[in-house]
Amino acid sequence: MSTAVRVPEQVSPRQTEQVRRQELAAFLRSRRERITPDQVGLPPAGRRRTPGLRREEVAQLAGVGVTWYTWLEQGRDINASEQVLEAIAGTLRLDPYERAHLYNLAGLAEPPVEKECKAIGPGVHAMLRQLEPFPAVVLNGRTDILAHNRGYTWLLGDVDAMPFEERNSLRLCFTNRAWRARLPDFEESSPRVVAQFRAAMADHVAEPSWKNLVNRLLEESPEFAALWRQHEVQPHRNMLKRFLHPDAGLLRFNYTHLWFGRRSEMRLTTYSPADEETRAALPTLPG
Template structure:
């Protein structure tokens, strides 16, 4: 006996579309509720019956009509375009996963999102390679490692072996603590300065889900980070001499130089230069070890 599938009729499709639109509305409301006006540059004026942004504020930020956005949240069958949904996503400060989810709920193909980190890494590769044998890396304001050269990998360890979401200097310092073994001379001041500089950068990203998620994870996993974060200290980046303990060549004294990337706010290039002839000799030896068969 042959059994045939009844298929999906028009009524079932209508029901599925309605359910998808309701889910879209619920998702938008949840993202709106979590954003404070101050986080998106709006004044916090007037009494609010609920936390987060008002519908008219989201519409204003996205450049769409209040009525249209209200209908979108209510799950009404209205026409949406990729450009308008993208504007709503930016207004709500959605991360890459949330943007893809929003497009799917809107019945649109999810966009191919190239992260800021990927763009920076591609543009810096040639510069970093040209700095060999000086160890150098690029890091974002959130302390995510964006790119590094061969000398840096030889000196501090190959960050490519880590999952992309764990290539973060704060995570390596306070949770995995591996950076303490790779970078010699760690002391309490080092951790204090790192958190104070990160706290200063964080001020410009209050309400950003990616930044808050990193803080929450570090806060929950590291007692030391929790203690330093609760102090609310702030500091700016400064050059200093660091001591490295390499398992092969031993101790090196290198001066760190920070170069800011004007077109990427908060991102910087860190280059290590030897402070004496011994350091230069050891860096050359590291280069030889890297290229030797």
Template sequence: MAVVTSPRRNELAAFLRSRRARIRPEDVGMPPGPRRRTPGLRREEVALLAGVGVTWYTWLEQGRPINASVQVLDAVARTLRLDVAERGHLYRLAGVPFVQEPVCDAEAVGDEVRGIVDSVDPLAAVVYNARYDVLAYNAGYRLLFPQVHVASRADRNALLHLFAGPTCCSAFADGEDELPRLVAQLRASYGRHVGEPAWESFVERLARRSPRFARMWASGDVAAPQQRIKVIRHASVGSIRVTSTSLGIESMPEHRIVVYTPADDQSRELTARLRELDDPLVGCPRHARPLSVLAADQRAGAVRNG
């Protein structure tokens, strides 16, 4: 039986194909591979980079009448490097409400900013947007927060990993003090984006997965980022005290480079020991697993869900 599609869905299919065709594999860190019959990424490559199922993305690009969540559309938009106007077009074609306001998420982290992040290594450094999506990071950050490194691109968010997992496995030893502050900072940023699909979907997702986040969110507290000493609990070496310094990026509004500097001699020693490990542990002392095992589990889960 032939699939009946609407003009809107046909336009959506054509739009997605055209956006996919303009991105080369090497643009997103993938090998060019053998000669391709058509330019750009393949459907399965887009699905992999966006963290969605290949069948689902194929149906979306074929214009089939399937439901598309805001979260998934946002992941597809990031993968296809859609600008503000293109994102709005994607949401409208998919039948998802979209508030036409300036979207401040960066389309990509430029070489200059990546160079700064890499240059401060061995200090841990990362680029966050206002939702704490992890957009770029260096080797020091990868060792300090290995659970973020092995996550799929769609799940590479600092708050998601702090709240969605077991409380005992939280990266912060002082979570009862630190987590409410992070939620308050998130809410302050949210005030500039009320109604935007990416934001509404993200808050809903966190609240659904974490009753603890839902309680903190319901408090209505807001706060501005500030320099603080955080206690990172690492299963491989113990507790590391770091000073968190947030640096604004003039070319990327609402994005920042955060640098984590060891706060004392003991923390500097523990950080140096951490860099000597080939396969650091992830989780709390009770549930710790080697990073390689966690990465293998993540890949297996992605295959099952795909």
């Protein structure tokens, strides 16, 4: 008796397009629900059945038709121009990463804003590889993780598995339990971390991406909110840091910040073993 072999169904372009529209609709809804009326200058409108802004409020603020925007959030087969997407991105206070994601889901080329991650050239990536197995990471002033090596993945977890917009070390420290579990001294060091971020934000107080990050942390982490209200500021310093690895146990590293230029806010942070036990615990990574 022969057994029929099921041939996998091919996904048609039409099906792919439908999935993309559904993803776009879900993304818009999630961004709309996190914005409160007072954040966009709207008066309170009494009790709301759903969190965040209403569809008609987004449409009004973005200067588009209510019916058209509703269809967009319903995943209907309509097209959005670059000008309309720009207006919606501004209304929903999308940061550069979310803005690029919106354009991609809408089937348009990314907006003409150079991403910092694209400024990480091949030479920097080569240097990150050469530092292995020592962990190393490239961060910007907003603490977004722009590039990292396999040693960093081993030490803190799989950054590549995270959504692009979630790869922010400050937010991971305060809201990601798995990340936080590897930082045994974070409760003690968190005031310094927040003070460093507040000092860095002085040059970016009006930028949506920075304000969005702070607003999200204020909503998601009472610990961050309490520290933020203290208005402490500190510079970045090279220090010793301990990590609790799930397999290797307690590790001690000296970490060093190397800035890309005199006025650059991007920095390469390297972690070198502070003792022989830590050095011996580092993994052997394939070439």
